[in-house]
Amino acid sequence: MSGAAGARPITRHEAPGLARASLGGRCPRCGAKTLFEGLLTFAKRCPACGLGIGEYNVGDGPAAFLILILGTVIGAAAIGLELALAPAWYVHLVWVPLVIGLAILGLRLGKAAMLFQEVRNEAREGRLSR
Ligand SMILES: [Zn+2]
Numbered sequence: 001m002s003g004a005a006g007a008r009p010i011t012r013h014e015a016p017g018l019a020r021a022s023l024g025g026r027c028p029r030c031g032a033k034t035l036f037e038g039l040l041t042f043a044k045r046c047p048a049c050g051l052g053i054g055e056y057n058v059g060d061g062p063a064a065f066l067i068l069i070l071g072t073v074i075g076a077a078a079i080g081l082e083l084a085l086a087p088a089w090y091v092h093l094v095w096v097p098l099v100i101g102l103a104i105l106g107l108r109l110g111k112a113a114m115l116f117q118e119v120r121n122e123a124r125e126g127r128l129s130r
Contacts, residue, residue, distance in 0.1 A: 022112040027051055028119040035115070040107050042115065056118045057125070062110025066103060074099055 016024070016031040025035045032048035044054040078095055081087065117123070 018113060018116050021116045022109050025108060025112055027053070028116040035112055036108065039104060040111070042111070051119070053115065056115055056123075058111050058114040058118065061114055062107055066106045066110060070099060070102055070106065074102075 014031050015029060016026045020026060021028050021031070021035075025033055027034050027046040027049060029051045030046060030049035032046060034043055034046045034048055035053065037043040042053050042056075045052055074095055078092060081091070
């Protein structure tokens, strides 16, 4: 592996594992914390090693899993709270920021994990050979 022109070469030792890359928002190639340029937006390119992050597409995979997981967990927790304590209706407003926070955290983790796997497995869209 080699980096972009002018960037120092990347050694295998610097490449993060799946957990470290996902939890830290790290570049799958060099391990720099450059994967996201916004809350949920990938950077176009890693400034440290030149990896074209924008060339990969994780699609809606993380969101689909997250909807199912969060919907189940939060729905069960809300039903359990209602059945156990029967609180006033406004107590259930606690689920709104909880869902938003967990969705953002889960999307960052899921998107980073899927991008990591795409980079490691050199997954790309299918192309016709000429
Ligand atoms: Zn990098």
